[in-house]
Structures are given as structure tokens and as C-alpha cells.
Amino acid sequence: MDTAAHRLSRVDACIDWLRTRIDARVFRAGARVPSVRELARTLGVSPFTAADAYERMAAAGLIEARRGSGYYVRDVAPAAVRVAAPSSHVDLKWLMQQMLDSGRAARGPGLGVLPPAWLDGDALGATLRAIGREGAGRLLEGGTAQGYAPLRDVLARRLGTFGIAAHADQIVLTTGITHAIHLALQTLVAPGDxxxxxxxxxxxxxxxxxxxxxxxxxxxxxxxxxxxxALEAIAQESRPRLLLVNSVVQNPTGLALDAQTVARIVDIAHKYDFYVLEDDVYADLCDPALPRLAAHDGLRRTIYAGGYSKTLAANLRVGYLACGEALAQAIADTKVLTGYTTPEVNERALHKLLANGRYGRHVTALRERLDTHRRRALKLIEREGFAIYGRPRHGLFAWVDMACDTNELALAGRDLGVLVAPGSLFSPAQRTSRYMRYNVTTTADSALRDLFDAARRLARV
Structure with missing residues (x-):
């Protein structure tokens, strides 16, 4: 495997391993680093190799030896010995950069999408060619504030399959789910709310x-x-403006709400006068009969967000919000003021894809394929000795206890060419976590086995 760690000599690989953790402040100034034997066990090298690495780092001024105690990170590392290295600070920017830099080659349990080979590229290509044959027409003009009206009509009908009653004037089209959530926050949430x-x-x-x-x-x-x-107690004390929630395929656990919990959340929202933003971007990867907050509430206190990048193509950036008509108009105003209109060519393409029966067959096949892969993935995870949070029955995620600091595991995964989404990134407080989000479509190959082995080594250390 042609990764940076494999290209380095064993001594250099040891130095790089420790250097990245010093840069990421896993080992802070004054902290004791693993002993020579611990480092050797962790990286699978001889104690002589580990000792040589420590001696070279001490000579460079990065660490210092204390007689009878071990090696410690120096308080100040001289600027002259700093060596450029890949970013090792594990945060949201780090994860997104790893995903985007890898492009189509990105792999590993940390991905948040289906494999490209699972998507219907032929249908998308044929649709775009059909739009091109229709002539420029409206494509040379600007769009409308709420988005392409025929698509909003289709989406209103599709919402009915989830039990959500809405009409086209209650729907605002967006550039994907992220844009949808961003517009809702811009419209409803002021700094400090x-x-x-x-x-x-x-x-x-x-x-x-x-x-x-x-x-x-x-x-x-x-x-x-x-x-x-806890939700009611927090709402009573803090008087929130908004609650963000997934009702199905909760990201990152993959779990879904039951009807009783949906009803309780809606009741609490009405009692304490806050909105609920329901992110349902994975809707078509699940049973449409699963309970939704927007269906129970009738879009009075709920704002429903959906999109199609997960089931059609990551580059087909079309999402939408459905809510009360007055709020939809306010969100459309925010959309125009902050970004004008959304690209109608994408909306017209999605309209064509949804209007024929091919999309329905496509998502039915996706759900069946996901069910098979999920069963295999959960068995593999448990066979490897790791625990799963709940037992997800829908979608593409599981929340897995790796028995180690998954920030550390993310760095190890990078060296293996495998993307890991550590639990700290999913924590509102950014707390260190033993959990990671696991994409159940991940291929069980040698790199994944190496990642599991790395987790076990980290757990022992």
C-alpha cells in the first residue's frame, strides 16, 4: 500500500507518528509520551527501532529524556526543527478536507454517502441530455425565489407518501440539504439564541x-x-428557538424514532414555543411508513428538510424545505437576499427524474441492497469484538464503540488510507469519544482489518 507511512523508513515512521500527535496536542508540552516498549508494541516495530526514533527526536529538541522516568514533550520545540506534515488536528475542517481531497478515491467507514457505483448515473446522464435537446429557453434566465414550480408540485405529492400534507407554496428549493438548514438558521436564529x-x-x-x-x-x-x-427540562430552562433532529436514520447512530417519541417531541415544541427542524435527507433509504415529526405536527411548528444528493448524485445539489406558508415566504426572502436563486437546470433535471417511475425502482433497489450490507456489516463489527449503539434497521450508519480515542484512530486511519469519522466531531461539546460513525457499505478489505487492529492496539495502550 503506497501511503506516506509505508514510504518512510521504520524509524521515520515512528517519528512521524509521534510528531503528528504532538502537533495535534494529543501529547501536550510537558506530557510523558509512551515508553519505548509501548511505542514498539503500538507500531509493530522492534524496541531498538523505537529507541532510535526517540533518540533522534531528543537530538532534534522535540522531546527530552528524564532519567528513570521516560521521555517528555519539550515545552518549546525550536522552530528550526519543525517539519511540514499533513494537518493532524482532528476537527470538522480536517474531516471535510480528507473527504474532498480524496475525491472518488475516498474510502472507509467515515464516508457519509453511498458508493458512486450504487447510483444511477445512466439515468442522470440521459436526463441532462434530454434537457439539452429542449433548447436553452428558461435555462438562460434566472430562477424564481421558491424554485422551479413543477418540481415543487411533485415534491408536495411525494411528501404525501410520508403522511406530510403540504402544497407547492409551502416548499422552498435549495442547493442541497446543507443550504436548506443554513437558510432555516439564517431566518429563525439570531446570534445568542x-x-x-x-x-x-x-x-x-x-x-x-x-x-x-x-x-x-x-x-x-x-x-x-x-x-x-431531559428535552423538556432543558426546554423549560433555556427557552430554545429551535431543535434540530433526524426522525429516521439519525446521523450518526442510524436509529429511528418511534411514534410515541415523535408525539412527545411535538408536544414539547408546542408547549415551550420553539420550532423543530427535521432533517430527513436519508428519507428514501428507509421505509416511508416510519413516523415523521412533520406528519404528526402538520408543519405548524416543524420545518421539514429533504434532498436528493444521497440517492441520485452528490453533484445534483437540490434540496428543499417544507413549512408553514408564511415561514416559507420568509425563508424564500432570505434565500434571495443571501444567494439569489437556485440553479434551475438542476431542478429541472430532478423534476424529470422524479416524474418517471425509474427513480422509485432505483430507491427500492437501494434499500434492499443496504439491508443486505447492513446485516453483514453489523455481524463483522461484532465478530471483531466491537459494540454497536442500538441496532440500526434503516439507512447506512451505525455508531460503533471502538474502545479507544477515535481521534487517535482517525489519525491511524489516515496513515492506512482509510477515512474515519471520530465521535468527537458529533459532540456539541467536541468531547473526546470512543465512538465512530460507521458506513455499513464499507468494503471488508485488508485496510479495514488493519483499522480494527489499530483500534485494538490503541485500546491496549
């Missing part, structure tokens, strides 16, 4: 809330769903 999220929760929403200057409070998420007693 309290927003509740599930803990753990999707890191993208946490990043947007931080940029918005919101006061974020986490609601514990149990294997049975959100702790609704």
Missing part, C-alpha cells in the same frame, strides 16, 4: 450553528431515541 441538538448530532449542523453564533445545548440520545424528559 439557544438551539437544541441531539447528542451525538451531525457535525455539519454543529458547524453551521457555531458560525451563526448560537448557544448550542445537547439533548442526550439513547439507544431508544432522544431522552424526552
Amino acid at each position: 439557544t438551539v437544541l441538538v441531539l447528542d451525538p448530532s451531525w457535525f455539519g449542523a454543529l458547524g453551521m450553528l457555531a458560525l451563526r453564533g448560537a448557544r448550542v445545548i445537547g439533548v442526550p440520545y439513547t439507544p431508544d431515541g432522544p431522552d424526552v424528559a
Whole structure:
């Protein structure tokens, strides 16, 4: 495997391993680093190799030896010995950069999408060619504030399959789910407002809330769903403006809410006068009969967000929000003021794809394929000795206890060419975590086995 760690000599690989952890402040100034024997066991090298690496690092001024005690990170490392290295600070920017830099070659349990080979590229290509044959027409003009009207009509009908009653004027088209959530936050949340999220929760929403200057409070998420007693207590005390939630395929746990929990959340939202933003971007990867907050509430206090990049193509950036008509108009105003209109060519393409029966057959096949891979993945994880949070029955995620600091595991995964999404990124408080989000479509290959082995070594250390 042609990774950076394999290209280095064994001594240099040891130095690089420790250097990245010093840069990431896993080992802070004054901290004791692993003993020579511990380092040798962790990296699978001889004690002589580990000792040589430590001696070279001490000579360079990065660490210092203390007689009878071991090696410690120096308080100040001379600038002259700093060597350029890949970013080792594990945060949202780190994860997104790893995903985007790898492009189509990205692999590993940390990915948040289906494999490209699972998607219907032929249908998308044929649709774009059909639009081209229709002539430029409206494609040379600007779009509309709420988006392409025929697509909004189709989406209103599709929402009915989830039990959500909506008409086209209640729908605003967006450039994907991230844009949808961003517009809702811009419209409803002022800096300093309290927003509740599930803990753990999707890191993208946490990043947007931080940029918005919101006061974020986490609601514990149990294997049975959100702790609704804690939700009510927090809502009573903090008087939030908004709650962000997934009702199905909760990101990162993969779990879904039952009807009783859905009803309790809606009741609490009405009682304490806050909105609920329901992110349902993975809707078509699940049973449409699963309960939704927007269906129970009738879009009075709920804002429903959906999209198609997960099931059609990552580059087909079309999402949408459905809510009360007055709020939809306010969100459309925000959309125009902050980014004008959304690209109608994408909306017209999605309209064509949804209007024929091929998309329905496509998502049915995706669900069946996911069910098979999920069963295999959960068995593999448990056979390797790791615990799964709850037992997800839908979608593409599982929340796995790796018995080690998964920030450390993410760095080890990078050296193996495998992407890991560590639990700290899903924590509103960015707490160190033993969990990682696991994409059940991950191929069980030698690199994944190496990652499991790395987790076991880290757990022992």
C-alpha cells in the first residue's frame, strides 16, 4: 500500500507518528509520551527501532529524556526543527478536507454517502441530455425565489407518501440539504439564541450553528431515541428557538424514532414555543411508513428538510424545505437576499427524474441492497469484538464503540488510507469519544482489518 507511512523508513515512521500527535496536542508540552516498549508494541516495530526514533527526536529538541522516568514533550520545540506534515488536528475542517481531497478515491467507514457505483448515473446522464435537446429557453434566465414550480408540485405529492400534507407554496428549493438548514438558521436564529441538538448530532449542523453564533445545548440520545424528559427540562430552562433532529436514520447512530417519541417531541415544541427542524435527507433509504415529526405536527411548528444528493448524485445539489406558508415566504426572502436563486437546470433535471417511475425502482433497489450490507456489516463489527449503539434497521450508519480515542484512530486511519469519522466531531461539546460513525457499505478489505487492529492496539495502550 503506497501511503506516506509505508514510504518512510521504520524509524521515520515512528517519528512521524509521534510528531503528528504532538502537533495535534494529543501529547501536550510537558506530557510523558509512551515508553519505548509501548511505542514498539503500538507500531509493530522492534524496541531498538523505537529507541532510535526517540533518540533522534531528543537530538532534534522535540522531546527530552528524564532519567528513570521516560521521555517528555519539550515545552518549546525550536522552530528550526519543525517539519511540514499533513494537518493532524482532528476537527470538522480536517474531516471535510480528507473527504474532498480524496475525491472518488475516498474510502472507509467515515464516508457519509453511498458508493458512486450504487447510483444511477445512466439515468442522470440521459436526463441532462434530454434537457439539452429542449433548447436553452428558461435555462438562460434566472430562477424564481421558491424554485422551479413543477418540481415543487411533485415534491408536495411525494411528501404525501410520508403522511406530510403540504402544497407547492409551502416548499422552498435549495442547493442541497446543507443550504436548506443554513437558510432555516439564517431566518429563525439570531446570534445568542439557544438551539437544541441531539447528542451525538451531525457535525455539519454543529458547524453551521457555531458560525451563526448560537448557544448550542445537547439533548442526550439513547439507544431508544432522544431522552424526552431531559428535552423538556432543558426546554423549560433555556427557552430554545429551535431543535434540530433526524426522525429516521439519525446521523450518526442510524436509529429511528418511534411514534410515541415523535408525539412527545411535538408536544414539547408546542408547549415551550420553539420550532423543530427535521432533517430527513436519508428519507428514501428507509421505509416511508416510519413516523415523521412533520406528519404528526402538520408543519405548524416543524420545518421539514429533504434532498436528493444521497440517492441520485452528490453533484445534483437540490434540496428543499417544507413549512408553514408564511415561514416559507420568509425563508424564500432570505434565500434571495443571501444567494439569489437556485440553479434551475438542476431542478429541472430532478423534476424529470422524479416524474418517471425509474427513480422509485432505483430507491427500492437501494434499500434492499443496504439491508443486505447492513446485516453483514453489523455481524463483522461484532465478530471483531466491537459494540454497536442500538441496532440500526434503516439507512447506512451505525455508531460503533471502538474502545479507544477515535481521534487517535482517525489519525491511524489516515496513515492506512482509510477515512474515519471520530465521535468527537458529533459532540456539541467536541468531547473526546470512543465512538465512530460507521458506513455499513464499507468494503471488508485488508485496510479495514488493519483499522480494527489499530483500534485494538490503541485500546491496549
